[in-house]
Amino acid sequence: MQTQNPSTPSMSVTTSALSVPVLAVHDLWKSYKTPVKGDRNHRTPVVQGVSFNLHRGEVLGLLGPNGAGKTTTVGMLYGAVLPDRGTVQLSGLPVQNRNRMARMHLGVVTQDDNLDPDFNVFDNLIHFAHHYGITGKAARKRAGEILAQVNLENVAKYRIDRLSGGMRRRLALGRALINHPKVIFLDEPTTGLDPDARQDFWKLITELKREGCGILLTTHYMDEAQRLCDRLLLLQQGQVIDEGTPNELILRIVGHEVVELEDVAPDTLEELTRNANTWYRPFGTGYIIALPNPHPETLWHILTDLKSSRIARRRANLEDVFIRLTGSLLS
Amino acid sequence: MKAVMKAISKFLFALKMTLWGTYSVWRRHAKVYQRSFLFNCIPPLFEPIIYLVAFGFGLSPLIREVSYLGNNIPYLNFIAPAMIGIGLLFQSFFEGAYGSFVRLAYVKTWQTMLTAPLNFTEVFMGEWFWAATKGMIVGTLTGIAAIALGLYTPLNLLISLPIMLLSSLLFAALGVVTASLVNQVDQVNIPIFLVIVPMTTFCGTYFPRDNLPFFLRPIANTLPLAAIVDLLRWPLGLPSYWWIGLLWIIVLLILVSSLAARLIYPKVIR
Numbered sequence: 204m205q206t207q208n209p210s211t212p213s214m215s216v217t218t219s220a221l222s223v224p225v226l227a228v229h230d231l232w233k234s235y236k237t238p239v240k241g242d243r244n245h246r247t248p249v250v251q252g253v254s255f256n257l258h259r260g261e262v263l264g265l266l267g268p269n270g271a272g273k274t275t276t277v278g279m280l281y282g283a284v285l286p287d288r289g290t291v292q293l294s295g296l297p298v299q300n301r302n303r304m305a306r307m308h309l310g311v312v313t314q315d316d317n318l319d320p321d322f323n324v325f326d327n328l329i330h331f332a333h334h335y336g337i338t339g340k341a342a343r344k345r346a347g348e349i350l351a352q353v354n355l356e357n358v359a360k361y362r363i364d365r366l367s368g369g370m371r372r373r374l375a376l377g378r379a380l381i382n383h384p385k386v387i388f389l390d391e392p393t394t395g396l397d398p399d400a401r402q403d404f405w406k407l408i409t410e411l412k413r414e415g416c417g418i419l420l421t422t423h424y425m426d427e428a429q430r431l432c433d434r435l436l437l438l439q440q441g442q443v444i445d446e447g448t449p450n451e452l453i454l455r456i457v458g459h460e461v462v463e464l465e466d467v468a469p470d471t472l473e474e475l476t477r478n479a480n481t482w483y484r485p486f487g488t489g490y491i492i493a494l495p496n497p498h499p500e501t502l503w504h505i506l507t508d509l510k511s512s513r514i515a516r517r518r519a520n521l522e523d524v525f526i527r528l529t530g531s532l533l534s
Numbered sequence: 535m536k537a538v539m540k541a542i543s544k545f546l547f548a549l550k551m552t553l554w555g556t557y558s559v560w561r562r563h564a565k566v567y568q569r570s571f572l573f574n575c576i577p578p579l580f581e582p583i584i585y586l587v588a589f590g591f592g593l594s595p596l597i598r599e600v601s602y603l604g605n606n607i608p609y610l611n612f613i614a615p616a617m618i619g620i621g622l623l624f625q626s627f628f629e630g631a632y633g634s635f636v637r638l639a640y641v642k643t644w645q646t647m648l649t650a651p652l653n654f655t656e657v658f659m660g661e662w663f664w665a666a667t668k669g670m671i672v673g674t675l676t677g678i679a680a681i682a683l684g685l686y687t688p689l690n691l692l693i694s695l696p697i698m699l700l701s702s703l704l705f706a707a708l709g710v711v712t713a714s715l716v717n718q719v720d721q722v723n724i725p726i727f728l729v730i731v732p733m734t735t736f737c738g739t740y741f742p743r744d745n746l747p748f749f750l751r752p753i754a755n756t757l758p759l760a761a762i763v764d765l766l767r768w769p770l771g772l773p774s775y776w777w778i779g780l781l782w783i784i785v786l787l788i789l790v791s792s793l794a795a796r797l798i799y800p801k802v803i804r
Contacts, residue, residue, distance in 0.1 A: 235804075275804075283648055284804045303555075303651045311649035317642040321566040330565065334558045334650035379649070 224256035225417040226386050231279050231289035233272075233441075249275045251441040253289075257386065257417040262408065264428045265421040266521070267438030268529070273421040274314055276438070277390045280419070281311050294385060307335065310379030310387040314394070316371055318363045318378070325350070325359040328378055335382045345381060353377040353407060369400025376407060386417040393427060405431060425521040435521075439529050449521060456527050457519035458493045462503065464511040465489030475505060484526045489513065491526055552659075555652045559660020560667070562643075563633075567668070575675060582617040582676040586683055589613060589740075602742055603771040614685035615766035616739035618694070619701065619759055621676040626669025626702040627730060630709020631722045634661050634798075638713060644802045654803055658795050662706050669702030690769045700783055701762045707791040714797035733759045758786050 231253045234246040250272040257263045265273045278284030280291050282302045291298040298305040319327050328346035332338070337345055350356045353373040358366065366374065372392055379387055389408070393401045401424075408431055412418060422428050428435055429449045437445045437452070445452060458481070465488055472483045472490055479502045483492040494502055494516070503516060567574055590610050599606040637643035647657045677694070680686035712725050736750060737743070737759040746754055754760055761779030764772070773779075 278804065281649060283645065283802070302653060306649070306651040309649075313642075313645065313649065315642050315645070317646040319562075319643065319646070320641060321569075326565075330562050331650060333561065334555070334647065334652055336554065 222258055225259050225294055226257040226280070226419070227290075227292040228256070228280065229254050229290045229292075231276060231291070232287045233275055233279060233284060234287060249441050250279070250286075253436075253438075253441070253443055255436055255443070255446070257419055259385070259417050260412055260415045261434065262412050262418045262420055262432045264432030264435040265419065265438055266423070266425075266428050266432075266435050266525075267421075268423060268525075270440075271438040272441035273438055274390055275441075277311075277388050277419065277421060280388060281306060281309055307382060308385045310376075310382075310384035312372075312375045312379050312387070312389045312392050314390045316375070318371060318374060320363045322363070323359070324355060324361050324363070324366070324374055327363065327374060328381060331378050332381045337381065349377040349380055352380070352410075354403070367400070369396050369403060372396060372400070372404055373407065376404070380411075384416065386419065387411060389418060389420045391421055391423070393422070393424065401427070425525075429521050437525070437528060444528055445524075452524050453519050453521060457523040458496045459519060460494040460496075460499055460516060461519050461523050462492045462494060462506055462514065462516050463487075463489060464492070464506060464509070464514040466512040467509050471509065475502065482527065486526060491523060493519070493523070493527070552653075552656055555656030556659040556663065559647060559652065559657050560664050562647075563660070563664040564667070575671070579675045579679060582621055583679045583683075585617060586610060586614065586679070586685070600742060602767070603773060605771065607770055610683070611685050611770065612767075613740060614680040614683070615694075615770075616763045617680065618673050618676045618686075618698065619763045619766050620734050620739060622669035622673030622698055622702050623705045623730065623734065623759060623762075625672040626665050626706040627709040627712075627726075629668040630662070630665035630706040630794075631712040631716075631725070632709075632719065633665060634710050634713035635716060635719060635722065637661070638798070638801060639719075648802060654799060655795075657802070658710075658798065662703070662710055662791065662794065665706030665709055666699070666702040669705060670698060673698045673702065686769070694766055694768070697762065697765045697780075697783075700787060701758070704758060704783060704787045704790060707787065707794045710794035711790060711797055714794065714801055729757075733757045738763050758783055 231250055232248070233250040234248040237245055237247040239245045253272070253276055255263065265276060267273050275284055279286045279289070280298065282298055282305075286299075293305045293308060296305045319330065322330055325346055328349055329342050332342040332345055347356075350359055353376060355370060355374055355377065358370060363371070363374075376387075376389070376392065393404050396404065405427070408418060408420070420428075420431060432449060434448055435446060435452060436443050445456065447455065463486060467490065469483075469490070472492060476483045476492060479495045481493045481495045481502070483490050485491075489511075492502075492506065507514060594609050597609045600609055600612045601607075602612060634644075638645075644657055644661070647660075648654070674691070674695075677686055677691040677698075681688055681691060708725075708729075712722055716722055716724075736746065736754040737757050738754070739759070743751060743754050743760065761776075761783050764776060764779055765783075768776075
């Protein structure tokens with residue numbers, strides 16, 4: 204297999220990158236003690252030197268397979284995980300030292316379904332607002348606004364166990380919005396939701412972005428990342444392996460188009476891709492081959508002449524980026 | 535001078551915020567409890583009454599009086615203060631152990647609160663104080679039942695409140711230690727059978743500890759419920775070493791609550 208290195212991350216400068224970031228993360232490291240035979244102090248690194256900035260009105264995606272360190276990274280951003288090294292600043296406030304002040308401006312939707320089952324929908328918001336010092340009439344007013352925003356007004360008196368999965372996630376997002384946060388962390392917020400529920404959730408994220416919230420989204424759904432994120436950080440084994448806008452990453456790492464095909468000898472593909480100065484990777488039961496740009500037709504015609512049991516030409520996507528970089532599918 | 539004033543105002547601000555945060559966590563649990571207040575109150579109120587009536591009718595004709603600190607005391611008057619101790623022990627321990635564990639491992643209330651502007655100390659203190667509050671509620675209700683049966687006076691109960699508070703805090707902390715050590719909810723039964731049940735039976739609750747064989751006596755005397763029951767029986771007289779018992783409870787309270795905070799911290803902050 205061809206081992207051509209993907210191009211290195213570009214230092215893309217966007218308009219927002221020139222403004223002051225609302226969240227500045229610098230060189231985060233985290234490892235956990237995992238004793239092994241002969242080394243009781245052995246530590247396994249989970250996050251290794253992650254740095255990034257997030258600006259107002261920007262959706263930044265942390266994209267990576269399970270175990271890539273996404274949740275640990277998010278945990279370090281709001282203080283649930285203590286970093287071994289590195290700093291996190293929210294509007295200039297160091298999150299580690301000024302945790303309470305920082306969290307006043309943060310909204311967090313964790314991966315777990317952690318709504319309070321002892322309260323109904325409305326009371327979930329009221330009691331959470333109390334932690335921010337929002338009480339009485341102000342809390343009820345804010346809860347009403349949020350229920351309208353996340354379209355849950357009709358179920359305000361429902362117990363949590365009566366809500367659908369999509370409603371629960373919308374309520375979790377609503378709860379995170381209780382104090383008008385500047386930054387929202389969404390840790391795999393749509394995992395397990397049906398397509399309609401995901402669309403509803405996406406709408407809310409787009410509205411929040413429009414209102415100027417900085418949003419950090421972790422996901423392993425490619426369509427979600429491609430649709431919502433202005434910028435992506437690709438994580439593997441706790442390291443940022445590449446970053447850029449979704450289109451930029453696709454174009455730079457994969458190209459415009461790819462071909463999926465089956466039942467072709469890898470030696471043949473090796474030779475073809477070397478000659479065309481492109482690459483291939485195993486993909487499911489077959490292979491994926493990037494078509495060169497310019498002149499994709501030459502290789503395409505050669506591939507169609509091969510006796511493949513299945514061949515399909517399509518636009519490159521983020522999934523292909525991951526296959527190229529890591530040799531495996533994201534999910 | 536300015537620096538001192540600044541430090542004081544910073545401290546007061548931190549204290550104010552911490553008190554608010556702790557109260558906010560405590561309030562969440564109180565609101566849940568309040569929603570089913572009657573349902574929550576009836577069992578602990580009836581339990582001591584059942585015990586007192588059962589022992590009163592069942593054992594009093596056999597025992598009649600108990601020799602305590604050189605005086606002969608009616609059996610029901612002897613066990614009534616112990617019922618207060620047992621009531622607050624069970625409630626505060628169970629809330630600290632089962633309640634905290636369920637909120638930590640299943641409902642994730644601890645973790646959720648830490649996404650709000652609350653710190654670990656506030657969440658821990660709120661949980662701990664709530665477990666102690668449940669102990670106080672049951673202890674007080676048991677005291678009221680004892681008053682209704684003419685076995686304790688309102689003044690007795692009022693003066694016993696501080697010792698009840700210390701005891702509730704201690705057993706609540708012991709519960710939180712348990713919550714931090716177990717991996718499954720069933721494992722909470724282990725300390726119940728190894729520590730709590732022996733404590734309720736051997737610590738001079740249903741009979742004087744002097745009746746125990748000599749090798750069991752030091753163990754029974756060391757368990758905290760022994761000192762607590764001795765102190766709650768103050769209307770019947772106090773042993774000469776009562777202050778050692780009080781000191782022992784305070785020392786244990788400091789040690790166990792520090793241990794609880796230390797053990798549960800890595801469960802919520804990784």
